[in-house]
Amino acid sequence: MALKQEDLLRDMQKCFNNLKVEEDKKETVIQREREDSIDIRCTEFPDFSEEFHQIIKAGWLEKTPPKGGKIYQRRWVQLDSEYMRYFQSVKEVYSKRMVSLGSVDKVVSVGDLRFELHSQSRTFLFRAESTQERNDWVCCLEKILSDRKNSLEPRNLFFKNGSVNIHFEGYLEMLSPRTKIYTLISRDKLFLFKSHEEYFQGVGITDIDMRMANVRDGENKRSFTLTTPYRTFSFVVNSESEKVKWCELLNECVSRSLSCDGVCESIWRVPTNRLCADCSSAMPEWASINLCVLLCEKCAGVHRSLGQNVSKVRSLKLDERVWTDDLIRVFLLLGNGKANQFWGANIPPSESLCVNANSEQRLQHITAKYKDGKYRKYHILFGQQEALNKALCSAVQFADLLETLSLLNCGADINCHTGIPQFPSPLSLAKHSGQTVQAELLMQNLNSETFTPVVKDVSIRSHSGYLFKTASSARPITDNKTKADFSQRWCCLGDGMFSYFKNEQSHNKCGGMKISEIICLSVNSPGKHGYEHTFELYSEEGRVYLFGTDDGSTAKNWIRAIAMAVLPPALFDVCGNCDRLGRLRCTEGSNGIGWFCLSGFKLQVLLKDNIQTIDLRKLLTLTLCDSSGSMVLVWRGGPLHLLADRRPHFVGWQTYIQQKSGAGDQPLSQQQLTDLGVPVTIDRCLDHVTRHGLLSLGIYRKSGINSHVTKLQERFQNDARSVTWCESEYSVDDVANTLKRFLREVKDGLFNGQENSDSWLRAAGLEDRSEKIHRYQILLSNLPDVNRETLRVLIHHLVCVQYLSDENQMTIRNLGIVFGPTLFQTDGTDVTASQVVEELIQNYCSIFNVSESDLQRQLNMTSDVLNKHKSQRTLSRTPSSTICAVYLEKKEESAGVLVQVPADMTAFKMVSVVLEQKGIQQANEEFWSCYEILEKEEMERTLHYQERVLPLYFSLSCDCHLLIKRNHYIIGIMRE
């Protein structure tokens, strides 16, 4: 009985409330339909239920229509701690209504499976499918309401925390369905209300999560759109300025929505992102930003091992800077759920990966899944290149990221030409279409898949302009091209491509290449062809492209832009302006590839991950293997093997490296140099004279044998590094005169040209001594490094020579007479040249900033050594013969042979004496020689058969010995 009374009361109350609502409605909104809300259904549905709110309870309920209509409407109802929302269906993202629980006073069960929510102004009536279900709803709601009442938070009808976080509010006109709505931006959401009054009553339509939204200009001045993955909202406002304001504030809201959580929290809001895409481990903190999957630490490790060109792994927590708003959105929109619809569409249960998989299983599964594409869902256009490219160009202009991911990984060319000159690549087209998330996905995939020997982060490098171009060639371009051979082309560098068109407006590409296919850029010296500035590009497949322009800065900018695109960033950062750059097969490089940059004599090399700078002039040896074409450069840092390559770029590298490694017919600074930076020719001659000629009477004054001097000079000029000789081969006078001839004939001379030479000569005329010394110092510091160092070494040597003038008779005056005309390359009529040399010797310490005591110590030492040597030599010269120890076939005690060697014994004679002594008969086809063996350097030299043994024997150092063995080289020749 009591129950019935209560029911009656409730029914009465319900009628009253409904009446009250009806009264409100009459005054405010004219309903177009019997619905109590506007219809904003999705055009695209999410493929999983996105739990953006912590849902407490959800289920189907029937709801009374407004105005007391009789027909119940079936609604999907969700309850969280703040709102009760109802939707047209389970799949809908945007609610038809959201009621703030802050505005609800109580919830009551009424008869017939029904319950009601009572607020100050409204009552909402729902009917459940069963009593149990109804009781559950009421119970949940009561619990929430009592929690809210007990909390100390300020009571607010719509927002839990009052209106402090409202950034902007006002009326907007929505198009489709066309209706005026009250709109409010709060924190990271946009709330829609039917009216301002309803906002105060605590009843809204829906809220839009702005993390996935995109604000764009509309078709007319007063309209704009808000695109979400599920539908597009179009709005019109009263004025253009109002539109600008809304767009600005909505964009702020978008970025606020992405930044208010950490990257993890943002990305994990999508439930499928909370499990590793490969093994389903919980809360994956890593991501492959090109494959668009979230990964646990173990799977991330395997991904990393596949290489950056397959999977670019980044941490959600550590690599903060990578996570731009757009990249986060790629993972919200695509994420594991959708990406796996593509990557893992066909994983047989037997091949799926579990949380506890071992590393081998992981490697197998992940390689099959991403690298081999074993489980992927092949795009319907797979295999039709043109159609794929077309589909890609179309896809990037719309929101469907999965389509783009699928196209990219089924063969569509990310660099294909869109046919639109202003937006030639899919990337530029995506940007133009306002699809920033598509653009982000494309950028992360720009360098994937194509093989790049050295990984570099993708960045957009673009450059465009007119250049002149000749027809490409399969051979090095050796002839001179006139302007008539060139045609004008509009060239574009960007999005991983270098392309050229007939003109700026042209849609059809005349040609081009992927940047990853450019293996070499070579800059020609100005004026080589009809256009003043030209450069060549060499492609992977072995073609040469010649480009030119008359404008120096245009050429420079192009070279710089191409260098930036082609070179690994580490090398580009240090290379500056270069003459030639690119990659070569190189034994010491990473994966057999080294990156090289040549500017002048400086060769910068990137091997593995360190950059080395080699001064080509200072190479220890440079060997060209004629048969294979390989090149071996030995420098202080070790050897560098450049493997032969038949393509045209390699010939160019060979030529350049040879030219830049120093040449005998060039000025001092372009000669082959020692580590100290002194020409090798000068160093070897000075060394020889120092060791053997300082005590020689009239050294530098006496002439050598002209034919010897000419021969030695030619050898130096040809390849100074390879020149060695023994003391007996050339007299000290031969060597001294070779040095003089070199200095007299070297291009530009020691003083670097006529003009500079004249300055030195003029300085000699200065009266004041200290002023003169000062002037010499200035002139010295103005000399190029190589010239200055050479002058220092030479004058130091002459100081030594004059110190021993008691023996050699070469006083400062005599040295001045000899070296003046030599160094100044004059005929000797003007004595000023001699005066300069004399003064340089006299004032060596002050001009070259050397301490007097150091010099004195050096001179004493030299003199001691030489005098000791002299006494030994006089001894060794007196006897007509001496006993020498040589080895036969190998250096072993048992192989030692003592042999009487007369002063005039030749190597040939000694070999036959030793063989005879040992009872060895030389067979017809055999040939034995004597070798000088340097143990430390593991080198051997065959003695010329006429070379006299004794002088050599005395000059051998302790780690050298003589060895007699079969000469297989000669034997080989004789057999042929």
Ligand SMILES: [Zn+2]
């Ligand atoms: Zn995993």
